Amino acid sequence: MRTGYGVETVRAAERALMARLPEGALMQRAAAGLAAACNGLLGRTYGARVVLLVGSGDNGGDALYAGARLARRGAGVTAVLLAPERAHEGGLTALRAAGGRTVVAPGAVVEGVAEPVGGIIARADLVVDGIVGIGGKGGLRPAAVELADLVREAGVPVVAVDLPSGVEAETGEVAGVAVRADATVTFGTYKPGLLIDPAREYAGAVRLIDIGLGPHLPGGALDAAGTGSDGSGTGRGRSDDGSGKGPSPSPAVEALQHGDVARLLPRPDAESDKYRRGVVGVVAGSARYPGAAVLAVAGALRSGAGAVRYAGPGADTVIARYPETLVSAGPPRKAGRVQAWVVGPGLGDEQDARQAVAEVLDSDVPLLVDADGLRLMDLDAVRARTAPTVLTPHAGEASALLGVPREQVEGARLASVRDLAARTASTVLLKGSTTLVADPDSSVPVRVNATGTGWLATAGTGDVLSGLIGGLLAAGLPARDAASAGAYVHGLAGRLAPDPPSATNVAGALRHAWHDITT
Numbered sequence: 001m002r003t004g005y006g007v008e009t010v011r012a013a014e015r016a017l018m019a020r021l022p023e024g025a026l027m028q029r030a031a032a033g034l035a036a037a038c039n040g041l042l043g044r045t046y047g048a049r050v051v052l053l054v055g056s057g058d059n060g061g062d063a064l065y066a067g068a069r070l071a072r073r074g075a076g077v078t079a080v081l082l083a084p085e086r087a088h089e090g091g092l093t094a095l096r097a098a099g100g101r102t103v104v105a106p107g108a109v110v111e112g113v114a115e116p117v118g119g120i121i122a123r124a125d126l127v128v129d130g131i132v133g134i135g136g137k138g139g140l141r142p143a144a145v146e147l148a149d150l151v152r153e154a155g156v157p158v159v160a161v162d163l164p165s166g167v168e169a170e171t172g173e174v175a176g177v178a179v180r181a182d183a184t185v186t187f188g189t190y191k192p193g194l195l196i197d198p199a200r201e202y203a204g205a206v207r208l209i210d211i212g213l214g215p216h217l218p219g220g221a222l223d224a225a226g227t228g229s230d231g232s233g234t235g236r237g238r239s240d241d242g243s244g245k246g247p248s249p250s251p252a253v254e255a256l257q258h259g260d261v262a263r264l265l266p267r268p269d270a271e272s273d274k275y276r277r278g279v280v281g282v283v284a285g286s287a288r289y290p291g292a293a294v295l296a297v298a299g300a301l302r303s304g305a306g307a308v309r310y311a312g313p314g315a316d317t318v319i320a321r322y323p324e325t326l327v328s329a330g331p332p333r334k335a336g337r338v339q340a341w342v343v344g345p346g347l348g349d350e351q352d353a354r355q356a357v358a359e360v361l362d363s364d365v366p367l368l369v370d371a372d373g374l375r376l377m378d379l380d381a382v383r384a385r386t387a388p389t390v391l392t393p394h395a396g397e398a399s400a401l402l403g404v405p406r407e408q409v410e411g412a413r414l415a416s417v418r419d420l421a422a423r424t425a426s427t428v429l430l431k432g433s434t435t436l437v438a439d440p441d442s443s444v445p446v447r448v449n450a451t452g453t454g455w456l457a458t459a460g461t462g463d464v465l466s467g468l469i470g471g472l473l474a475a476g477l478p479a480r481d482a483a484s485a486g487a488y489v490h491g492l493a494g495r496l497a498p499d500p501p502s503a504t505n506v507a508g509a510l511r512h513a514w515h516d517i518t519t
């Protein structure tokens with residue numbers, strides 16, 4: 001499991017760790033990791049031109065100490081200071097002692113001569129972004145924006161220190177200009193912003209440096225410390241702040257890895273029969289969209305559930321394609337017993353569709369609502385359900401449910417998915433380049449799916465996902481696990497399917513993804 005903690009939790013853990021270490025030791029660990037990553041990116045450090053963008057906080061301090069290390073290995077290092085009189089003193093001394101030089105950034109509000117730095121940046125072999133880290137507040141200030149613009153125009157490789165400057169560590173939101181990095185070297189733990197779009201796109205390849213923070217983070221310590229494990233870490237962290245006050249006792253976000261998903265996916269045992277393995281009912285498709293029925297059933301058939309029932313107007317099309325399906329052309333209430341329902345893909349909005357949605361909402365088994373079902377469902381009926389409900393909107397559907405513009409959902413994905421989960425008392429899976437899964441209980445970490453690919457944004461793949469998650473619900477997985485494991489397997493299938501994948505190919509590749517995860 002990868003875990004991402006909010007800023008207050010990180011700071012509390014840092015304080016606890018720092019209290020046990022000599023002054024400055026933590027920053028040295030960070031700088032050593034950063035310098036090693038820069039060496040790796042440069043290939044040859046001796047003679048390389050490195051430019052440090054240095055803000056007024058400890059993020060700039062990390063950059064300066066790392067710069068000193070690079071200068072000692074023969075790099076030509078220039079630090080561009082945004083606030084020369086407030087730049088990290090020890091870092092400045094170390095850099096100068098190692099032969100590095102400093103210049104004042106244009107736009108810096110200081111005494112002294114600002115130098116044109118465009119040329120220095122354009123000639124750099126590597127730019128190290130130490131403008132601001134977890135101490136950043138709001139969008140970048142003008143002088144920092146000017147540097148970010150110069151870096152973008154120069155098109156030189158950039159490594160961000162802890163976070164790309166200008167992105168919100170806590171939420172993954174980006175208010176205005178931010179530095180676009182090729183790689184980000186982050187310390188102690190992931191931050192939510194490194195895992196969630198749009199900020200994630202600014203971070204490039206993220207490398208986690210272990211600075212010993214793990215035991216001081218609440219829960220999941222080994223994983224958070226970046227042991228490189230695939231989630232098999234079993235160590236529990238000691239929480240210095242689990243008192244109910246201060247930082248949250250659980251991570252803000254978590255991302256399942258192969259091992260986690262392997263443990264979640266259902267496996268038949270000797271006692272299994274099709275009913276014990278779960279029967280999933282699919283209510284999808286219409287005379288106008290029969291394909292949605294086929295695709296949702298295709299996902300459900302590859303979910304590990306024991307059997308798939310289909311109820312609705314696509315019965316003939318479904319049985320022709322998948323003879324193993326139990327089909328009926330009538331309403332869901334007449335289809336027979338199921339352990340979970342999927343409703344919505346391609347349903348249209350005729351009266352029958354409305355009635356079918358109302359019927360399954362009224363059932364006492366887990367339910368997944370997607371696509372047209374999200375428009376047709378009665379919100380009071382959703383909130384009144386006694387069994388778990390999973391909603392799977394894309395940003396447009398979420399914006400309609402929340403009554404806000406789509407851009408607002410896309411810009412603030414974490415807040416949106418949490419809000420929708422709380423308002424509907426449902427588990428919400430918000431689709432997108434990084435799919436998020438939120439529990440109605442806001443203290444439960446939001447799951448971020450890392451396997452997605454832009455290729456999945458193609459017609460019908462959502463129908464496959466619905467069927468897959470519905471099958472996992474029928475097999476007995478709790479709602480959050482079913483949704484996040486389903487998104488993981490589906491994303492992987494999207495990568496394994498031939499490019500550019502069609503929904504049918506993604507459904508076909510589910511078994512390869514399943515095999516890849518479980519063997």
Ligand SMILES: NC(=O)C1=CN([C@@H]2O[C@H](COP(=O)(O)OP(=O)(O)OC[C@H]3O[C@@H](n4cnc5c(N)ncnc54)[C@H](O)[C@@H]3O)[C@@H](O)[C@H]2O)[C@@H](O)CC1
Nearest residue numbers: 027030056057058059132133134135136137139140141162
């Ligand atoms: N606390 C520690 O022991 C460690 C901290 N580390 C580093 O320290 C960073 C946090 O340091 P700080 O708390 O000093 O905070 P930062 O260095 O992240 O940022 C604070 C400074 O940035 C300026 N600033 C804030 N918002 C800005 C904006 N929007 N535009 C431009 N400037 C802005 C502020 O004036 C302030 O001086 C981490 O991200 C990490 O890089 C690492 O060295 C690991 C150890």
Ligand SMILES: [K+]
Nearest residue numbers: 132161163165
């Ligand atoms: K930074």
